[in-house]
Amino acid sequence: MQQYLFFSRDISWLGFNGRVLQEAANSSAPLFERIKFLSIYSSNLDEFYRVRFPVLMALANVPKPGEEVTDHRGILNEASQLIARQLDEFGRILQEDLLPGLKRHNIHLIYKEPVPGFLTGAVTDYFYTHVLAFLQPLWLRDYSRKFFPENNKLYLLVVLTGADGAEETAIINIPSDALPRFISLPYNGTQYILFLDDVLKLNLANIFKHYTVTGSYSFKITRDAELELQDEYEGDLAEKIENQIEKRDLGLATRFLYEPGAATRTIFNLAQTLGITSSNMVQGGSYHNLKDLSSLPIGTYKELSYQSWPSVSPKDFNTGLSIFDTIKNRDVILHIPYHSYNPVLRFFNEAAIDADTEEIYVTLYRVASDSRIANALISAARNGKKVTVFVELKARFDEANNLKWSKRMKAAGVKIIYSIPGLKVHAKVALVKKKNNNRTEYFGLLATGNFNEGTARFYTDHILFTANPNLVRELEMLFIFLGYRQHADKYPALQFNHLLxxxxxxxxxxxxxxxxxxxxxxxxxxxxxxxxxxxxxxxxxxxxxxxxxxxxxxxxxxxxxxxxxxxxxxxxxxxxxxxxxxxxxxxxxxxxxxxxxxxxxxxxxxxxxxxxxxxxxxxxxxxxxxxxxxxxxxxxxxxxxxxxxxxxxxxxxxxxxxxxxxxxxxxxxxxxxxxxxxxxx
Known part of the structure; x- marks a missing residue:
């Protein structure tokens, strides 16, 4: 039998992120969109360190039983080298291309340079008015295990000299989770934009008043994001998920990213104090969490962003008929986000209020933070409909939001089916059952993407509306299976002839x-x-x-x-x-x-x-x-x-x-x- 070859999963993943970086370098794309691609690259890389890097490190040391013969350590080294090259390119694109491009529009992002003197008064006022309330300085000499650097939160390591000439070090948080990462200050026809990091650095002397600040260096720690959920699922799964979410940001450190410039002994002393191993130490740039670049306050320069593509209203649903009357006559498809997402909202809204609606079933994998679909399901339950929602609690990084909405729906009378032991439900399907002259009618939604009106604005997906009996009857079988599977391993024998x-x-x-x-x-x-x-x-x-x-x-x-x-x-x-x-x-x-x-x-x-x-x-x-x-x-x-x-x-x-x-x-x-x-x- 021929021995086939395969790319490394992780190197391929990084190759995709390299393609995102290529788009940041694409001179034909609008300037702010290119900056957004840098933001996407940074966000993706953080996820790689949270999700995949721990796996690579584990396999490099102890291969899984039965694991194919693979040079895991070689892949780990290749991944590290590839990331280093990409980050060099990231810095080049930003500093040599995008920042000068912003200056040509009279936007000056202050990046690794002194804050101009004419701005210091406004910066200091902003510091005292907005920033100071969120700061919690910590002397390293007083360090205790009560301080735990949170995942991907930003901190400064501050090096100080006392009146006696002795060196001290302190840690202070950069409160970018509570405040905007950037501050915009117009001056003399130019919009100056500062990182919150620099606002803090400029005012360190106002915090450590009896010391001389000799250096300040940003750092962050990325932690393993995997939820350690075993398959036994005894007790309340929702409670287990909630407890694990609280622990996620306390996971093992997979990367200690620090700004260069500090003495080696100072950085290693900090790492040792925080319990970080040298293998997880990565020298980065002056600023971390550059995913925040997507929130750069550049004003309303239309030429810096993509030309708007207003979503198209599908003519199939512009007939004045109920959406269900339209679907009864023919299948309809939406190509999202080119088409408007409104028909999906109408599907759930009309079902919620229609007197003929008896039952609604839906799988929700990633719920929008302000979900109108979930609100429609709540209204349907309060209107006396039987509503069954399968909420996937193990959707990575969306567990807390899914849990929040599941509690709200459950309180309104929606039957919530939580995660199945040992399985995630990733299907994107919905079913409405209506009674018409003592005859049951079925209407289905089958989609390639989540029922999430937020991501529908920038994810390309396809959504099929159908009353085809071959599809909707098997959809009902699937929901029956999900209901049985939640409670027991035994469930009715099912045969799908049309759905896969x-x-x-x-x-x-x-x-x-x-x-x-x-x-x-x-x-x-x-x-x-x-x-x-x-x-x-x-x-x-x-x-x-x-x-x-x-x-x-x-x-x-x-x-x-x-x-x-x-x-x-x-x-x-x-x-x-x-x-x-x-x-x-x-x-x-x-x-x-x-x-x-x-x-x-x-x-x-x-x-x-x-x-x-x-x-x-x-x-x-x-x-x-x-x-x-x-x-x-x-x-x-x-x-x-x-x-x-x-x-x-x-x-x-x-x-x-x-x-x-x-x-x-x-x-x-x-x-x-x-x-x-x-x-x-």
Whole structure:
């Protein structure tokens, strides 16, 4: 049997973040949007250190039992070196390109330079008026375990000299969680912007009045974010989750990031005092948490941001009919965020008030902080509807918000089904049951993304409204399963013939569909697979795609982030291409297209091809059965495959390379927006 090769998951992940950094360097993008891409890069890197770096460190020391033979220490070193190169590029882009660009618009971000004297009075006034109330200085000589640097919070290490000439050190918090990270001060026609860090540094003498400040250096500690939830789940799971969230920011340190310039002994003394090992120490820049750059107060310079693309109101729902009457007549699809999200809100709002509505079921994975959908579900319950909501409490970094909303809904009479032991529910589905003349009618939502009106503004997703009995009846079966599975391992035997549900038939069906394309190729017939995912990691699925390539199947992949498949290798993947698209919106939809000798089958859904999605989650993918909608999706996918402006192609080394397809310049997101507008004409 041939031994296939795979990219490292973590190096591929960092490669995607490198693509984000490329967009920050893209001179054709508006200036503030490029700054936002730096912010995204910084936020992603923090998440990598919280989620993946602990795994790399553990594997480098003690491989998991049964783990494949892999040079984990080599991957750890490669990741560290790659991050270092990217951070050098980050600094170059910011200092040599973006900051001068801001100055050309009379915006001066003071970055690693003295605060001009004409601003010191205003800065000192801001310090006394706004900052001082939030400061808690701590002498290192008085350090006790009561002080615990919180995850990704900002601190200053202050080096002082007393009247007797003795050196002292102190720690003081930079209260960026309570105050804006930046202060804007107009002066003589120029907008000066200061980091809160510099406001504090400029006024250290006003805090340590009997000392001479000889140096101040920012630092932060990043901590392991994994929730240590075992599979037994005895007792109240919600309470367990809540307790673990409180512990998350007390996790083991995975990175001690510090500003250069301090004496080595001073930094190592601080690290030792805080219980940080030398292997976790990383020298950074003068400022940390540069994800805050997205909140830079630059005013209303329209030319610095993307031209607005007002969302399109879908004509299918502009008929004056109830949304359910429209869905009863035909399937309707939304392409978010090009389409308005309002029909999704209408779906839940109308269900909540409609006298014919009897039951509402929905899965919520990431709930918006001010969720109108959750409020509609609360109203539905108070209006006497039977409302059942599956809330996934293990959605990383959204646990607290999901828990908050689940408590509110439960108090209003909504039946809340919490996380299933050993499984996450990542499916994005909803079902409304109505009674019409003693006949039950079913209406479903099946989506590639969360029911979250916040992320719907900048995630590209597809949402299908359907009353197709083959789909909605199986959707009801899924909710029945979730209700049983919460309480016991035993549940009714279920068979899904149309929906693809992880734990039941999802992987098997995709393997069958790939096999079928291979059979067509072997018979000399056209064979073609197009797959769009966020992440491609699971080896069995990748191996099957390698097999398909070797059988002569043309395989076109669009993988936004992690991709372990190595494309273009003779004898392994020579018929496979992989592209990435990074633009103003985050590509999020999952689409699977199988040529099937001209009788094309197209599926969408929530599932990436990762170990967690296939083996440890409830995912739902679904066939697109309406011919018009299927054609729309295929045309949208073709625009993405033709993208030669915002897309890059992965080479055999995992590098992001230019797409050269001899077509006129095509930026797919712009073209898709134009396409969606034309649909409404």
């Amino acid at each position: 549900v992880a734990q039941f038939n999802l992987q098997q069906t995709f393997l069958f569909l790939i096999d079928r394309e291979m059979q067509h190729a072997q018979r000399g017939k056209p064979a073609h697979i197009i797959i769009k995912l966020n992440n491609l990691e699971e080896k069995r699925m990748i191996t099957k795609l390698y097999d398909a390539s070797n059988a002569g199947v043309k395989v076109q992949l669009m993988v936004r982030s992690i991709c372990r498949l190595i494309p273009g290798v003779p004898g392994m993947s020579e018929n496979i291409t992989v592209t990435r698209i990074v633009d103003r919106y985050l590509e999020h939809g999952r689409i699977f297209i199988f040529h099937n000798n001209g009788d094309t089958e197209l599926f969408m859904g929530s599932a990436d091809w990762m170990n967690r999605n296939i083996y440890r989650r409830i995912e739902v993918c679904f066939p697109v059965l309406d011919a018009t909608i299927k054609q729309q999706l295929m045309e949208i996918v073709q625009l993405q495959l033709n993208d030669n402006v915002q897309a890059v192609q992965l080479n055999q080394s995992g590098e992001n390379t230019e797409v050269t397809n001899n077509l006129p310049p095509i930026a797919s997101q712009q073209e898709i927006y134009n396409y969606v507008k034309a649909l409404q004409a």
